Amino acid sequence: MARPASTAPVRAAGSAAPQIRVERTDEGIVRVAVSGTWTRSATLARGDEALRAVSAMSPPGRLQVAAVDLEGWDSTLIAFLLRLHAAANRAGIPVDWEGLPDGVRRLVELASAVPERAGTARSGERASLLAQVGGWAKSMVAETHDTVRFLGEVVQALVAFVRGRAIYRREDLVRTIQETGAQALPIVATISLLIGLILAFIGAVQLSQFGATIYVADLVGLAMTREMAAVMTAIVVAGRTGAAFAAQLGTMQGNEEIDALATLGIPPVEFLVLPRMLALALMMPLLYVYGCFIGLFGGYLVGIGLLDLGGQAYVDRTREAVGMTDFAIGFVKSAVFGAVVAFAGCQRGIEAGRSAAAVGQATTSAVVSSIVYIIVIDAVFAVLLNIMGI
Amino acid sequence: MGDVVPRIAVDALTMQFGSYLVQRNVSFEVKRGSIFVVMGDSGCGKSTLLRHMVGLVKPAAGKVLYDGEDFWAADDDRRADISRRFGVLYQSGALWSSMTLAENVALPLAQYTRLAPSEIDELVSLKLALVGLRGFENYTPSEISGGMRKRAGLARAMALDPDILFFDEPSAGLDPLSSRRLDELILELRDSLGATVVMVTHELASIFAIADDSVFLDAEQRTAIAHGDPRNLIRDCPHAKVRRFLARGETAANVA
Numbered sequence: 001m002a003r004p005a006s007t008a009p010v011r012a013a014g015s016a017a018p019q020i021r022v023e024r025t026d027e028g029i030v031r032v033a034v035s036g037t038w039t040r041s042a043t044l045a046r047g048d049e050a051l052r053a054v055s056a057m058s059p060p061g062r063l064q065v066a067a068v069d070l071e072g073w074d075s076t077l078i079a080f081l082l083r084l085h086a087a088a089n090r091a092g093i094p095v096d097w098e099g100l101p102d103g104v105r106r107l108v109e110l111a112s113a114v115p116e117r118a119g120t121a122r123s124g125e126r127a128s129l130l131a132q133v134g135g136w137a138k139s140m141v142a143e144t145h146d147t148v149r150f151l152g153e154v155v156q157a158l159v160a161f162v163r164g165r166a167i168y169r170r171e172d173l174v175r176t177i178q179e180t181g182a183q184a185l186p187i188v189a190t191i192s193l194l195i196g197l198i199l200a201f202i203g204a205v206q207l208s209q210f211g212a213t214i215y216v217a218d219l220v221g222l223a224m225t226r227e228m229a230a231v232m233t234a235i236v237v238a239g240r241t242g243a244a245f246a247a248q249l250g251t252m253q254g255n256e257e258i259d260a261l262a263t264l265g266i267p268p269v270e271f272l273v274l275p276r277m278l279a280l281a282l283m284m285p286l287l288y289v290y291g292c293f294i295g296l297f298g299g300y301l302v303g304i305g306l307l308d309l310g311g312q313a314y315v316d317r318t319r320e321a322v323g324m325t326d327f328a329i330g331f332v333k334s335a336v337f338g339a340v341v342a343f344a345g346c347q348r349g350i351e352a353g354r355s356a357a358a359v360g361q362a363t364t365s366a367v368v369s370s371i372v373y374i375i376v377i378d379a380v381f382a383v384l385l386n387i388m389g390i
Numbered sequence: 391m392g393d394v395v396p397r398i399a400v401d402a403l404t405m406q407f408g409s410y411l412v413q414r415n416v417s418f419e420v421k422r423g424s425i426f427v428v429m430g431d432s433g434c435g436k437s438t439l440l441r442h443m444v445g446l447v448k449p450a451a452g453k454v455l456y457d458g459e460d461f462w463a464a465d466d467d468r469r470a471d472i473s474r475r476f477g478v479l480y481q482s483g484a485l486w487s488s489m490t491l492a493e494n495v496a497l498p499l500a501q502y503t504r505l506a507p508s509e510i511d512e513l514v515s516l517k518l519a520l521v522g523l524r525g526f527e528n529y530t531p532s533e534i535s536g537g538m539r540k541r542a543g544l545a546r547a548m549a550l551d552p553d554i555l556f557f558d559e560p561s562a563g564l565d566p567l568s569s570r571r572l573d574e575l576i577l578e579l580r581d582s583l584g585a586t587v588v589m590v591t592h593e594l595a596s597i598f599a600i601a602d603d604s605v606f607l608d609a610e611q612r613t614a615i616a617h618g619d620p621r622n623l624i625r626d627c628p629h630a631k632v633r634r635f636l637a638r639g640e641t642a643a644n645v646a
Contacts, residue, residue, distance in 0.1 A: 167501065172488070256484035260546075263444050263478045264498050265470040 016071055022050050028061035030054060032084065033099075035069040038077035047080050054087040063088050066099025078107045085112055150347045153269040154277065161278075166270045173275040180241045181283035185290065187240065188233055192291035195228050196220055196298020204307055213307045217317035220299030225326040229291040231378055234337035237284060238370035242345035245276055246366035249349025250359035258350065268350065277342040284338025285331050292330065325390055333381055337374050344370040395458040397422040397554065397586045398443070403452035405438050412438050415452070416614045418605045425580055425587040425600050427620065430607035431635070436590040437481070439607065440558055443588065445473050456554075474502060477547030477585075481558045483539035485531040491518060491542045492527035498549045517545040521575065537568045544572075548579065555579065557589040561596050573599050594638060606632050 016036040023031040032050050054063055065084065081100075085108065088095045097105045127135065160166040203219035249272060252258050258268045296318060303309040345366040352362035396419035405412040412435040420426045428436045441447045443454055445461065454461045456472050464472065485494050495514045499505060505513070518524060521541040531539055540560065547555060560576070561569035573596050580587055591597060597604070597620050604623065606616040608631065616623055616632045624636040 252487065255482055255487065256480040257486050259441070259446055260478065260480060260484040260486070262446060263473060263476060264501070265473060266497075266501060 016069070018077075020047055020050050021068075022053050024053065028057070029064060030057060030061065031064045031066065033066050033068045034077065034080075035067065035071075037071045038073040038080075040074060040076055047083065051083060051087050054084055054093075055091060057088075057091045057093050059092050061091075061093045062096060063093055064096045064099065067101055067104070068099075070101065073101075073104060077104060078111065081108050082111055146351060147347065150269075150350070151343075153267075154273060154343065157267065157270040157274045160270060161274055166274055167266050168271050168275050173279060176275050176279035177283060179244075180237065180279050181286060184237060184240060184283075184287060187236055188287050188291050189294050191232050191236055192224075192229060192294040193298045195232055196224060196295035196300075197302055199223050199228065199295075200299040200302035200307075204302065208307070213303075214309055214313065214317055216299060216303055216307060216309070217314050218321035221296060221318040221322040222326060224292050224295035224299070225322050225330045227330070227378070229295050230288050230330040230334040230337060231374060233287045233291045233334060234284065234341060234374045235371055237280070237287065237338070238341045238344075238367055238374065241280060242341040242366050242370045243363045245342060245345030246349040246352070246362045247359055249273075249346055250352035250362040253350060253352050254354040254356075254359065273342075273346040273350070276346055277339055280338040280342035281335050282338070284334045284341075288330055288334035289327075292327070329381070329385065329390070333378065336377060340373045340377060341370045344373060396420060396455075397424075397457060398426075398588065399453075399455040399458070400439075400443070401453040401455060403439075403442060403454065404450045405435055405442055405447070406450035411612055413607055413612050413614070416605070416607065417452075418614060418617055420586060420588060421603065422586055423580065423584060424603045425576065425589065427597050427601040427604040428588065428590045428607065429592055429597065429604055429620075429635070431609050432592075434607045434609035436592075436607060437558055440556055440588070440590050444476055444478050444556055445469060474550065475553045476556060477550070477552035477554070478556045479540070479543045479547045479558065479560060481562065483531070483536075483543035485539055485542055485546065487531050490528050490530055491523065491534075491545075494531075494542065495546045495549050498546065502550060513549070517548055518542070520548070521545045522571070537564050540564065541572070544575070548583075551583060552585060554586045554588065557587065557591070559591055559593075560589060561591065561593045566595075569593065569596065570599075576600055592635075594636065597636070606635070 018034070018036040018038045021031075021033040021035070023033075025031070030053050032054075057063070063084070065081065081097075081104070085095060097108060100108075126132075157166060161168075199220045200216050203216040204213055207213050207215050207219075249258070252272070258272070261268045261271055299318075300311070300314055303314040304311050348362040348366040348369070352358045398420040400416060400418050403416045404414040405416075406414075416439065428439055430436050438447070442449050448462055453463075456475075459472070461469060461472060485491070486497070489497070492511070492514050495517050496510050499510045499513055503510075515524070515527065518527060521544050523538060523542055523545065526534065526538070526542070531542070534542070540563075544560075555576075557576070560572055564572065576587060576589070577600050579585055589596075589601070601620050604616075604618065604620045605614050606623070606627075606629075607613070608615045608629075615629050616627050618627075620636055623632055625633075627633050627636075
C-alpha cells in the first residue's frame, strides 16, 4: 500500500477484488469486514448477503463494520456503507464504525448527518386510471378558463387600442411587422411554389385521362386561393413566428420582465401581445396574396412545361375560374389565422413557467395549438361557406 | 418623525398557491424612512412575500396596507395610483431585453409624466449616472454584465422618484465591492429621497450594514418568528434559529 488508507482514498491501488465478509457471533453481533479495492473501476462486490444479515437482526444486536486489508476506496464503498446504515436503522440496531479508516467514517457521518427532509420524497407510483382521467379533465377545465381569460384581456387591449389608449411602442409594432412579414417571404415563396407544382401534377394525372388538362388551371387556381395558400402560409408562420412569440414571451416571463411591466402599471397584454397580434393579422393576408400568386405561377410552370398548354390559354382559364370572391375568402381566412397564431403563441409564452424547459414546452404547445386552431377554423369556414353557397 | 400610521403594514397575510401553503399569518409594519429586511432560509417565501406586497399576487387572506389604505380592497385605478409610488428592483434586474438601457429607464417616465423627449433624456442620463452607468445609454441588456444589469434595473426603479423601493436580493451574484457600493447607494437613496426601502436578502454583510428593521420568515413553522433591528436580534432574539442565522451558525457571543 502506498499510503495508509486512513488519510485519503487511494485510487486504482492494488488489484485485489473488493470483498465482504460477514460473521455472526453468539451475542447477536454481526461483523461486516470490507477488504480489497473498492473503486468504480474494480468489479463491484455484491453486498446482498451483508444487507440480508443486517435486515434480519433485531434490537438487542449490534453491527460492527471494519476494514481489513482495504487497499483503496472511493464513493462506491461509502454508498455500500450507507445502505448498510439504512438497513441497520430500519432494524433499529446501533452501528459501530470504529474499524473503518477516518476518511470513510467522516464521509458516512456527513452523508447521514442531515435527515431526509420530510415530504420531499416523491412517490413514483402512478395514479389509477380513474384518477388520471379526473386529473386530465380538471386540467382541461383550468386550461379553458385560462384561455377564455386571456381572450378577454386581449379584447380589452383591442378596445383600448381602438380608443387610442393602449400602451405600446410603435417601434415594437414596426419591428414585429418587419420580422413577421418581409422576412417570411422566402420561405412562403418556396412552400407556395411547391404546393402549386404538386397540385398541378395531381390534377394532371387525373384530368389527362379525360383529355381535359386545361382544367388544371381551375384546380390550381381554386385550391390555392380558397384553401392552400391561406392554410400553408398560416402553418409556416405558426412554425416560424408563433414559436418565436412563445419563446420571446416565455423568456421574458422567466426573466421577470413581464412582472416589471405589471408593477409599473403597464398591462403586459397591451404592451407585448397587442403589437404582435396586430402585426400578424396585418401581415398574414399580405403573405397570403404573395403565396397565392407564387402558387398559381407554380401551376402555370407545370401547365406550359409538361402539359403543353398554351401560356395565354392557362392564364385565361385561371382568370375565368377564380373570382374575387375566392380571393376574398382566402384573404379573410388568413387574417383570422394570423390573429389566432399570434394569440396562441403569446398565450403560451405569457403563461410559461420560469425555466428553460418551460420555455421549450411553451414553444411546442404554441405551434401545436396554432396548427389545431388553423385546421379547425378552416373546417368551420368550409361548412359556413357551403351553407351560404359561396 | 413620530408617525402614527406606518408606511406599510402587512396584517395577518397568508400566502398560498392552491393547496400549497407558503406562509401564514404574517404581520409586520414598516416605518417611514426605514430600511426593512425580509430574511429567512432559502425557500421560505421571501420573494413571494415581496410579490404580494408589490401587487403581483393577491393574498389568500390578510391585508397589505399602504399609509393605512388597504391595497387589495382598492379598485384597479386606485391600486395603479398606489403602485406608481413603488420602485421595484427584481432579482435579475428584469430589464426589457428588446430595449436599450435608456429606453428602459425612459418608459416609465414617458408613461406617467408629460415631459418633453429632451427632458426625459436628461432625466435618464441622470438616473444612469447615479448608478454609475453614464455612457451606457445605448447598450442593450445583453451587452452588459449581471452587476450592471442590476444597477440599470435600479435606475429604472428610481425613474419616477418612488417613495417605496422594493429590492429582491439586490446583492445576489455581485462581487463584494459592487455589493458594498449598492448598499451605499441604497442608504444614499433613502437619505436623499426620503424613501422607504423593503429588501429581501440573506446577505449578512448588507443586513448589518444598512438594515434598521426586519422580519424573519421561518420555512418550518411557515410564519414570521422574529421582528426588529437585526443588530438586536442577533443578541436578544428568543429563537435560537434566528440568532444562528444572523451569526452564520457561529455562537452569537463571538460576533456581537
